[in-house]
């Protein structure tokens with residue numbers, strides 16, 4: 249797997265413990281940041297560099313480079329037991345998510361929305377023993393198993409790598425190709441190929457990828473719109489607790505945030521002719537709902553729209569200190585015009 253801990257902060261990583269702990273950055277205690285001038289700064293949530301500490305998240309290396317970080321750990325066990333709770337409606341799904349969210353009775357929670365009438369919530373717990381284990385590193389496809397199985401046991405390391413061939417956009421696609429090459433094709437090799445052939449791959453064959461964060465109370469409205477306007481399934485669903493009012497979001501955006509829980513609804517691998525139309529209309533709907541997306545794929549915001557969501561004042565305050573000559577480039581330029 250290619251994700252580094254610095255990249256996880258800079259690029260907004262979350263996972264199935266996010267319903268309790270927020271994003272990876274929410275569990276960090278200290279960053280060492282190298283500025284464009286080569287200064288090495290220690291940033292914590294309460295020292296003189298506290299704004300820099302908070303702003304490192306999601307700014308894609310445009311404020312400085314994290315060279316060291318301290319983060320919280322929890323005690324793990326050797327196996328994870330996952331129970332697949334099946335629901336036929338969004339209403340039932342939301343109730344189940346809310347019950348787990350309030351009672352914090354499970355270690356991990358994410359899910360797959362296979363269709364508008366097939367919702368799977370994957371409720372995971374660390375366990376000491378397992379009657380059997382499955383891994384998803386060869387011919388098996390994890391997201392499909394969530395629809396077929398009632399429960400599953402994975403070694404803890406396999407649980408963390410369960411989506412390593414793609415979450416819902418799995419490669420290789422065919423069983424025969426997975427049988428022959430599946431052992432060798434994973435996120436590392438796919439990304440390496442994409443990087444190598446980047447210049448010759450036509451942008452029209454790159455599938456649409458969007459990672460949204462929808463306020464829990466706005467899910468019905470979002471899904472109703474989504475079914476009508478986009479209608480691509482499956483979707484990955486990761487409940488995410490807003491740990492505090494984030495400094496990287498604008499005051500205007502934050503003034504509309506009333507939910508403590510958001511759902512990260514991620515759409516991968518959608519092939520449509522008019523990609524720009526879909527990116528644009530999703531951005532527009534998110535703005536209407538007080539929802540947001542991570543900036544990991546194509547972003548078509550105008551500069552004005554962008555800074556209505558992200559916090560320009562805080563960004564510039566840190567930028568002046570760490571990169572006054574703009575050596576690392578600006579966040580808007582890096583994420584919206586490349």
Ligand SMILES: Cc1cc2nc3c(=O)[nH]c(=O)nc-3n(C[C@H](O)[C@H](O)[C@H](O)COP(=O)(O)OP(=O)(O)OC[C@H]3O[C@@H](n4cnc5c(N)ncnc54)[C@H](O)[C@@H]3O)c2cc1C
Nearest residue numbers: 250251252254255256258259260261262308309313314435
């Ligand atoms: C196969 C795969 C699976 C994924 N699964 C998940 C998932 O389950 N959950 C999730 O939330 N996200 C997921 N992502 C998205 C991922 O979290 C982000 O893309 C993350 O930023 C990748 O980190 P990286 O180390 O690969 O960074 P890179 O892709 O190398 O860089 C990402 C950005 O961060 C900047 N950056 C990198 N390192 C640093 C640093 N040390 N200091 C400052 N800036 C830096 C880079 O300049 C760049 O702009 C996945 C991505 C991939 C490719």
